[in-house]
Amino acid sequence: MDRRDFVLAGSLAAAASLRWLRQGGLFAFADIAQAPEPSSAPLQEANGVFAAIVRAVLPFDDARFAAITPIQVETRANESFSLDKDPSIQRNLALFGDLTQFATPPAWVSQAELALYPAEDDERSGPSLVPARESADAKAFQTASARWPSGTTSFAALPLAAQRAYLGLWARSALGTRRRFYQAMKTLVMSAAYSMDQTWPVIGYDGPLLHVRPS
Amino acid sequence: MTNVDADIAIVGAGAAGATLAATLAEFTNKRIVLLERGGYFTHEFFDQRELDMSLLYADRGSRTTVEGAIPVQSGECVGGGTTINYALCFDPRQDVWNEWKRDVGLNGFSFERAANDYGVLGLNMASSLAEVRRRINVHSPLDDEINGNNHALAAGCKALGIPTKRHELSMIDCIGCGYCAQGCAYDRKLSTMVTYARDAQRRNVQLIHHCDVESIQFAQRGATRAPTGLAATVRPTMSGSEKNSVAPGPLALAVKLVIVCAGAIASPALLQRSRMPDPDQVIGRGLVLHPILPIAGIFDSALSNYRGITEAVYSDHYAASHGLYFESLFRHPAATAASLPGIGIDQFAIMSRYDKLAGCAAMLVDSSDPRNRVIWDDARGAPTIIYRLSGQDKGRLRFGAQRGVEIMLAAGAKEAVLCTEEPLGSLPSARFSTRQDAALCERLEFRPCETTLLSSQCQSTMKMGEDPKRCAVNSRGESYASRNVIVCDASVFPTSCGASPMLAVMTLARYQGKRIANELARYGM
Known part of the structure; x- marks a missing residue:
């Protein structure tokens, strides 16, 4: 096995995210016959969705972060994690990118929620039923999206601030599967970016010490 | 198909397996095979x-609880966890072992040096511990080996009147590079890869790495079940690994005694795959994870805390009352950025000061709940790990979060940061500037996938004890379901061993190795 393959297999922080996405991610409980096919129009936009996620997650709007470009991060993420070649990941990105699906998530999301995120005795967020969680998300979306350009149905088309707010809805979603997707994307993007040597001087990290390996 | 004949097969070459292999080879002339799922990587490979x-x-770090909420990290390489841990050494806690003796009727495990357990001359925990401590050079780091991060934890605790202690570590002449968790590139950390695994090989133990053990195979004679061998597959050797002792492909091992040392996830998974009878459903149940909640502090000046001995100072002040240890923690950039709250310029406000960050953690000694368990999933070919924090453990972690934030602020941090996306009252994100803010930790819900929790000390899924209804193995580590199957690793602890487990696991392995060597007739050898 080539040394490079180790890196392709995924980083410690990213491996769990990748594995979940490849095994279905948001679609893990979906009847795949009902899920969009990899050839359908929304899926062709999946690469655009990931490009937009990279730009929203990383601080390219801070001049100090100019050491790398969004394209470099995208390329590294795709090389390291094969995001652009995996139909399951593409499907996940397309679902995330379609704003019209947020307020009323597909039925399999509720199934995943029931199976993996059961109500807990000490849950403080009120009635811990899945419909209550879904309506909490719908309400949060309604509040946030009121400030976005009207008629926008795609994440990639939102302005940067709105994209970050939308990611925030996923980060703090009442639905566990959505929080997991957010964590997965954040982990993949951060792993790709901060494993690039060029980002290290920006944050004051001197990198590996191996040049002083004693004989 | 490769066929190997041996007397004893040890599954897993980590803290337990390597120690056990070396010990058995030291005291017997039996043919021993040591099997490891991961590769055999040495210092030159660690980059x-x-x-x-x-x-x-x-699983290349991809192992998590079923919701993806907590990574469940273990080493998978020769040396196992000891190759990628921070070398923390806690003597086995006698109070905990005494509690186990009371609760599950453990035999043996005398802590008196004069004791001869099972009639074996000199067999006791004290002598086994002393031998392991000597072999891996357990010692406290010197004053000049304490880095800024550990000084920060000590200073913060001192300001709050919380006493701290210095860790004991298994290292020799550490150069302080800060990459213990990526494998020691200098052989200064005395993992079992550089100690007991090599001792074992020098004594002719056959090491087979890249080895997936599919199942233990049994023969049933009357009411007695005993293993005949192991079915395994040897994968091609990865580049960078040492050479293997057998060719890739299917491997059939004929053995008399199987000792399972694969850790608290893989050990029960192997027995479940092997269809081990389990009438009372104890195998895999009661998983303990020692969840770790990281807390960062942002300081004014550069500390470069990624260098130096990562963990040298800790406090067990809240161990008895809350089951909490406060310890140093520092992670490299990708892992840090994946955990710090928020994204974009908000997160970069913290991340851009990476060299000014200090980190500590609240580590919880969690309760062993039978609902938390490992289930081998044939369809996926992987273990499913079901683990949820109890209400009580969440309460303890809230206290840990608040105290951790206060410690960072008392140490002089301008701000303390929790790795959570949770909204906390009036705070826009989990960044705390005052002790009043710290009180908002009380609101943490610990919903899965919202707050970073880490874990690397899984235990208690194959509990030992003298009650077959509640335990999977007896005090000798022998399975209740089959003769000649022994489990010897952190999974046999009836509850958490109460501290970072490496030294307790190695002491257990040394002890059981000496016992088995003196009781070979018991296993038909």
């Missing part, structure tokens, strides 16, 4: 890069 070194971890 101090987070991404590359993930292959030293179980």
